[in-house]
Amino acid sequence: MSDRAVKFLEETQPATPCLVVDLDVVERKYLGLTQNLPLSEVFYAVKANPAPEILGRLAKLGASFDTASAGEIRSVLAHGVPGERISFGNTIKKASDIAWAHAQGVRLYAFDSEAELEKIAAHAPGAQVFCRILVEAEGALWPLNRKFGCVPDMAAALLAKAATLGLEPHGISFHVGSQQLDTNQWDRPISHAKAIFDKLAASGIELKMVDLGGGFPASYTTGTVGIEAYGQSIMEAMTKHFGNRLPRIIVEPGRYMVGDAGVLEAEVVLISQKSYSAEDRHWVYLDIGRFGGLAETEGEAIRYRIEPSRQIDGNSRPVVLAGPTCDSADILYDKAKYEMPVNLKIGDRVRIFSTGAYTTTYSAVNFNGFEPLKAYYI
Structure with missing residues (x-):
């Protein structure tokens, strides 16, 4: 919690309702995550809070960014972040936005359907694509298990098709649900990801990335454990299923970073x-x-x-x-x-x-x- 924010409220007495955000807490959260998941790349989920002050602080720290729209990409680019540090992580995108993002140097795109894959192929030729798979999201206070993702078998087929469309099949993503209180919930989807890696490898396609999504909690009234427990559990699951040949690992914290x-x-x-x-x-x-x-x-x-x-x-x-x-x-x-x-x-x-x-x-x-x-x- 932020004592500085409380002090600001007590000394300033601003009109209500108002929100005070301590940027030092955001920085501490980022550093805590990088220390406990040192092999991962942090792509901040901009939708959690896209304030320029937050984006600027994280950009200076070297963070990458998960974006849901052209508007969020513009906000990130305004801080001098290059396109290669931006993921267009929404699986529902306008064709015109895909083309615009590609022109800005954004190379990494999410999808979970054949129609979306074909849009990306048409408007972002040669892009890296990753397929989001469905997850049950047990243990999450805010589940995300219906709107996004496809079953693993479909994901494997679509990634194989991506190669025929001139795209680079890059990896798998999933999300275990926002405010996930069970640190073990990453194990099953990681096992599904490894199965897809193996299936595609058998046909000559090498995937390179697993996007673990977000889910790391903020400290609400319900009890949570520290980020250390999440880092340990996730890396145990990754090594359990991938052994010593770990792929590129991405995490997309939002609520954890700024809540x-x-x-x-x-x-x-x-x-x-x-x-x-x-x-x-x-x-x-x-x-x-x-x-x-x-x-x-x-x-x-x-x-x-x-x-x-x-x-x-x-x-x-x-x-x-x-x-x-x-x-x-x-x-x-x-x-x-x-x-x-x-x-x-x-x-x-x-x-x-x-x-x-x-x-x-x-x-x-x-x-x-x-x-x-x-x-x-x-």
Whole structure:
């Protein structure tokens, strides 16, 4: 967590809601990952937080970048990052964006279908391509197991076809789910990757890369182990299946890199009840909700640590936490059994920790007339 961000909030008292991101925490996370997975290349997942301040700090540290759109590629290129340090990792791309990225020197492209592969062949001739495979994502708080990827047999066939289309079949990728709490979840997809390597090698095609995706967690209310445990487990799985002939290894951290760097401060707008029953929980409405940047509270899967900004003595009570908009879906936590002090008052401020990832980017532009989430980078 960032003491500097809390100090900034206490000394500056900016208007709420606002997010403060400590760039030193981002740097420490990057260095921790490179120390514990020293054989891997770090491609920061830009979608987690594309702030120029973050991209600039990581670019100076030598990071590479996983991008989802032409817009993200432009943002990375603006910091002098060459195209060879950029992966176009979205498996759903416009043909015009593929052609533009190729012209900028981007050589590495993801796909998971025959149609996408053919687009890449037509608009990025000679590019390196890698196929994303389906993963169950057990143990992840935010699974990613439906929209992206194909079964391993299809991946092998498509990579073989890539060679006939003039592309370079480069490797396999997968993602074990965001906020993955089980360090062993990389083992099975790594075994699938090795099987695809072997199958293609038998037909004369040598794959060179395994993209392990992201999944490394931020420190929310649920317990997590350190990055050391993830590095050890992943490298054990890699050597178990690939032996001493390790391929190129890529990781795509996003949430892990920036989540814990952010502290969000919000104001209590209203405290109310729905009946006069003493058993009825109080509703605490904040000036930020699901449409203001806290979209990942959907399903109450991501549970942020939330505390009053001032010391409030006395007991706590169960509450429902909700946002300020005129939308019935704008409820943050109903079933997660959050508690707030009985003496919490309207106008008090609360701090929401580990909010550096997927908050500013999820913040609506003008929903209900509320301004986008303001962010400070220190």
